[in-house]
Amino acid sequence: MKFVDTHVHWYVEDFRADLPGAIARAQEAGVGRFVLPAVSRATHAPLMRVARDFEGLCFPCVGLHPTEVKDDWRSELAFVEAQLATAPHTFVAIGETGIDAYWSRDFIAAQQVVFEQQLRWSARYDLPVIVHARDAFDIIFNVLEKVHPLPLRGVFHAYSGTAEQFRQLRRYGNFLMGVGGVVTFKKAALAQTVEQTDLCDMVLETDAPWLAPAPFRGKRNESGYIPLIAEKVAALKRCPVEEIAAVTTANAESLFNLT
Numbered sequence: 001m002k003f004v005d006t007h008v009h010w011y012v013e014d015f016r017a018d019l020p021g022a023i024a025r026a027q028e029a030g031v032g033r034f035v036l037p038a039v040s041r042a043t044h045a046p047l048m049r050v051a052r053d054f055e056g057l058c059f060p061c062v063g064l065h066p067t068e069v070k071d072d073w074r075s076e077l078a079f080v081e082a083q084l085a086t087a088p089h090t091f092v093a094i095g096e097t098g099i100d101a102y103w104s105r106d107f108i109a110a111q112q113v114v115f116e117q118q119l120r121w122s123a124r125y126d127l128p129v130i131v132h133a134r135d136a137f138d139i140i141f142n143v144l145e146k147v148h149p150l151p152l153r154g155v156f157h158a159y160s161g162t163a164e165q166f167r168q169l170r171r172y173g174n175f176l177m178g179v180g181g182v183v184t185f186k187k188a189a190l191a192q193t194v195e196q197t198d199l200c201d202m203v204l205e206t207d208a209p210w211l212a213p214a215p216f217r218g219k220r221n222e223s224g225y226i227p228l229i230a231e232k233v234a235a236l237k238r239c240p241v242e243e244i245a246a247v248t249t250a251n252a253e254s255l256f257n258l259t
């Protein structure tokens with residue numbers, strides 16, 4: 001079996017001491033390729049360093065995360081634009097972008113401008129978007145409605161909505177559902193969403209170092225735990241884990257154009 005971790009922050013401080021070891025453990029678990037979502041300008045250089053050090057395994061993104069939209073959002077966004085204009089083919093996706101109304105609503109208006117702009121670049125540069133949506137589906141739909149019918153594709157990472165909301169999102173683009181460790185938690189609403197959603201619409205992700213699956217909940221997460229997520233999805237979909245691996249890997253390869 002081979003897997004893709006479609007969302008892992010290998011470049012953050014948590015992995016500084018043992019990144020080669022963590023990547024080796026992932027490879028032993030069958031997880032051979034990794035999509036590195038961006039956060040802000042401050043994390044761009046470490047992200048690109050990991051992508052270079054592990055070329056062919058780690059694939060970089062560029063974008064501005066909604067929780068990083070603060071007073072200096074205009075210059076942050078200009079930085080993303082400059083990266084895209086200079087070398088768009090360096091990146092496999094734009095993101096993370098989206099709306100987060102959970103941590104703070106202080107910059108919620110700016111978050112919408114920043115999200116809309118990154119959706120427009122996604123269409124212009126023909127790159128998928130990685131969307132972070134937290135307590136924000138109403139706002140997400142408003143922004144999508146604004147840019148409709150722009151040709152969009154991407155993933156709603158750490159998906160937390162219902163299956164019905166996902167069907168509505170699909171009206172605005174070719175979007176996939178990013179399923180991670182939360183699906184393994186007891187009484188996870190996501191389990192029902194996964195049951196009710198076609199496997200062809202899913203990719204797997206860890207969001208490491210955060211959101212570790214059971215039995216590692218609360219500990220540092222890493223891509224080597226992807227099979228735990230796949231096993232849970234297999235149980236929910238009542239099909240062999242090999243099928244989960246094959247379908248979600250093919251979905252990830254085609255969305256991010258991985259070779």
Ligand SMILES: [Zn+2]
Binds near residue numbers: 096
């Ligand atoms: Zn993330």
